[in-house]
Amino acid sequence: MSDLVIAGRTFRSRLIVGTGKYPSHAIMRAAHEASGTDMVTVAVRRVDITRKSESLLDYIDTSKIFLLANTAACYTAADAIRTAHLGREAGMSNWVKLEVIGDEQTLFPDNEGLLEATRVLVKDGFVVLPYTNDDPVMCRKLADAGAAAVMPLGAPIGSGLGIQNPNNIRIIREQAKVPVIVDAGVGTASDATVAMELGADGVLMNTAIAGAQDPVAMARAMRLAVEAGRIAYLAGRIPKKSYATASSPLQGVVGS
């Protein structure tokens, strides 16, 4: 199974995992290990100067795992651009998972802001991975604006609903000239497999692992699910048909 390559950087795993909402940092680290991931997302937030808290980075082996800073909770292009620049300085990496959110309840992206921020950050030298709607036209515009990959949602963030519009994900993969990472909406292992079977180059998830009753076991399930989906996609599934086709020979049936 070939590696995932984004902007010239090679990843052995096609599963990108978040770092939020785990029961503990220790469980997060074990889940990352079980998932086989070599890229995790992090958020950029103000340091709490009132108390000394343990650092997330003490639980991520950055010699093996690449940090992808996000712009979560940014509602304007300007805020996302500002956060991206802070993330670049904090992590010494010019990669950003770009989020420009348009609605608090659904956390759906703001397409106009997302495209604007992508253009600016590409010009500023960033490798931009935008979290976007499952809209093939939007994905094409983002790629044309210089996005290094497009990351269409499978369903609303944290919803666990699975891939709501598989046909769009398939079309996005067929048309996109950059890697397609299905980001958000996965609830369980089969959802990740579906995304990969549709041709996605990778899957990004946080809540599905962190919120599972056993995050470490779910992380392993997701690793296997992503691999299974990728292999099945490459193997080429049989066409769907309405009626049966016998698997056993029709000749030599006893009594005929």
Place this chain on the structure above:
Amino acid sequence: MTIRLNGDAYPVPGPLSVTELLARLDIDPRRVAVELNLAVVKKPAYDASLIKDGDEVEIVNFVGGG
């Protein structure tokens, strides 16, 4: 003098450099990013960047997220 640190008023003896402020707050400079009056301060410039009365300072780090 008083600066605005992460949105709140914060008294510090000053002026002082970004390096000195981080040391005062017991923050490892390698793991944060600092914004001084809305401009990101690059790490090599921490010693030379002076924070003055009324300046707005943001100090951010990485936390868990998706």
